[in-house]
Amino acid sequence: MTAPAQVPAQPGLPAGGGPRRGGARPSVGNRLLSLVGELLIIVGALVGLYVVWQLFYTDVVAEREQQHVLDELDWAYTGPISAGTDVPDESVIEPFAVRRSPETAPVMDEPSFATTFATIYVPRWGSDYVKPISEGTTRRDVLDTLGIGHYVGTGMPGAYGNFAISAHRTTYGKPFNRIAELQDGDALVVQTEEAWYVYRVTEHLIVRPNQVEVIAPNPYAAGAGPDGHYITLTTCHPMYSAAERYIVHGELEYWSPVGEGVPEEIQEEVQP
Amino acid sequence: MIFPFVWNLMPGPVWMRVLLIVVLVTAIVAALFQWVFPWVSVTFDIQDQNIEAGA
Numbered sequence: 001m002t003a004p005a006q007v008p009a010q011p012g013l014p015a016g017g018g019p020r021r022g023g024a025r026p027s028v029g030n031r032l033l034s035l036v037g038e039l040l041i042i043v044g045a046l047v048g049l050y051v052v053w054q055l056f057y058t059d060v061v062a063e064r065e066q067q068h069v070l071d072e073l074d075w076a077y078t079g080p081i082s083a084g085t086d087v088p089d090e091s092v093i094e095p096f097a098v099r100r101s102p103e104t105a106p107v108m109d110e111p112s113f114a115t116t117f118a119t120i121y122v123p124r125w126g127s128d129y130v131k132p133i134s135e136g137t138t139r140r141d142v143l144d145t146l147g148i149g150h151y152v153g154t155g156m157p158g159a160y161g162n163f164a165i166s167a168h169r170t171t172y173g174k175p176f177n178r179i180a181e182l183q184d185g186d187a188l189v190v191q192t193e194e195a196w197y198v199y200r201v202t203e204h205l206i207v208r209p210n211q212v213e214v215i216a217p218n219p220y221a222a223g224a225g226p227d228g229h230y231i232t233l234t235t236c237h238p239m240y241s242a243a244e245r246y247i248v249h250g251e252l253e254y255w256s257p258v259g260e261g262v263p264e265e266i267q268e269e270v271q272p
Numbered sequence: 273m274i275f276p277f278v279w280n281l282m283p284g285p286v287w288m289r290v291l292l293i294v295v296l297v298t299a300i301v302a303a304l305f306q307w308v309f310p311w312v313s314v315t316f317d318i319q320d321q322n323i324e325a326g327a
Contacts (some may be wrong), residue, residue, distance in 0.1 A: 035273040042274070049301060053309045139314045242317065 054171055058144070062173030066147040069116050069132045075193045076119050076130075077262060096264040097196055097256035102229045105158035105255040106194055111135050114142055117150075118157055120165075121189040121266040124182055131175045133190070137166045144168075147175045151215055154232075157190045157197045158255055161226040164215035169235040169246065176235040179204075179246055187265035188231055188250050191258065198263050199231040199250040206237055207245050214247045228252075 026034075070076060111117045118133040136142045137149040148167040155161035167175040188199040207214055215234065217226040229252035237246035256263060278296075282289035 031273060038274045046304070049304060050309055050312070053305050054313065057305055140310070144310065144314070 058171045059173055062145060062147065062171075065145050066132060066173050066175075069134075069146055070119065070130065073116060073119065073132065075258065076132075077191055077258075077266075095261040096267075097261040099254035100256055102158070102252040102255065105197065105229065105252065107156050107159045108192055108194065110152070110156060113152075114146065116146060118190050118192045120148065121191070122182075122186070123189075123265055124186045125178050127266075131167075133165055144172050147173055154215055155217065155226075155230075157192055157231075158195065158229060158252060160229055161217040162215060162219055162230040162232055163190070164232040164234065166234045169237070170239050176233060176246075179233060179235055179248060182248055187253075187263075188233075189263050189266050190231070193258065195258055196256045196263050198253050198255070198265055200253050201248055201250045204246065204248045207247055209242070209245055211245070214245075214249075219249055 108117065113136045114134055116132045116134040119130055120133055122129050131147050133148045133150055134142050134146040135150050135152065137151055142149040143166065148165050150156075151164040151166060154164040157163050169176050169179060182201050182204065184201055184203065186201045188201065190197040190199065205214070213219065213222040215232050216222060217230075218224045218228075219230060219232060221227075231250040231252070233248040233250075235246050236242055237244040278293065279289060282292045284292075
């Protein structure tokens with residue numbers, strides 16, 4: 001970028017390269033041409049830099065931010081998620097949580113915008129997968145920085161209705177990167193300050209971006225009232241595109257108060 | 273045109289010019305990463321994963 005290849009010839013000396021009208025200065029046409037060439041080089045460099053920023057740099061920044069958010073949550077479970085290698089002596093493995101019926105699940109009030117109110121564990125995505133969930137789904141304030149966002153106005157965890165969340169599938173820490181690996185029956189474990197909620201994946205589908213019925217209180221019957229305790233994950237599809245949306249639905253299997261054990265689902269290894 | 277102009281704008285000997293240009297380019301890239309690219313990405317909605325009416 002700094003190559004001084006175009007340094008003008010010294011005044012008075014004939015420029016090397018044949019006779020040229022108007023002395024040492026290149027003609028207007030040549031100067032215009034070199035200006036266009038230089039602009040093209042700059043545009044190319046900008047486009048290249050944008051790709052580097054989007055594909056690599058956003059991951060670095062967002063992953064750091066999301067880990068920081070997680071560390072700030074003093075109620076989030078940080079014990080050994082996997083019963084494997086890292087278990088310390090005097091083992092502090094918590095007992096398995098007692099399963100309680102979805103009908104009795106506590107539902108918190110919707111928090112203010114951009115507040116982190118829950119974490120999610122997905123054993124299918126690795127025994128160390130845990131990400132924060134924050135209120136709102138705007139790009140700049142939530143999805144590009146805090147990670148997973150909760151659709152304002154949809155149910156909260158455990159609600160009779162539909163707890164709908166959204167996240168990037170690529171770039172910005174890519175919380176839902178491996179969404180296509182989820183299989184029916186996989187556990188989606190949500191923790192709030194009060195309780196654990198264990199959902200089971202029931203189906204996945206690919207829809208157009210304007211099919212809002214997938215996050216409706218009853219995703220199976222448009223316009224109908226809620227008839228279950230649902231969870232919905234939305235992300236983009238195909239990868240690196242905004243053409244369609246990948247949707248995963250699940251249903252609440254049980255809940256358990258925090259402090260009375262940890263759901264066994266997050267301690268089990270899922271074989272791929 | 274542009275590159276020679278920037279080169280001539282820098283004061284001092286060659287090593288100082290190179291150093292100044294490196295600093296300048298670094299500052300420009302940092303500004304792009306920090307402010308310009310995030311703005312471009314959000315404004316032109318290059319990546320969107322939300323379900324919304326009228327999208």
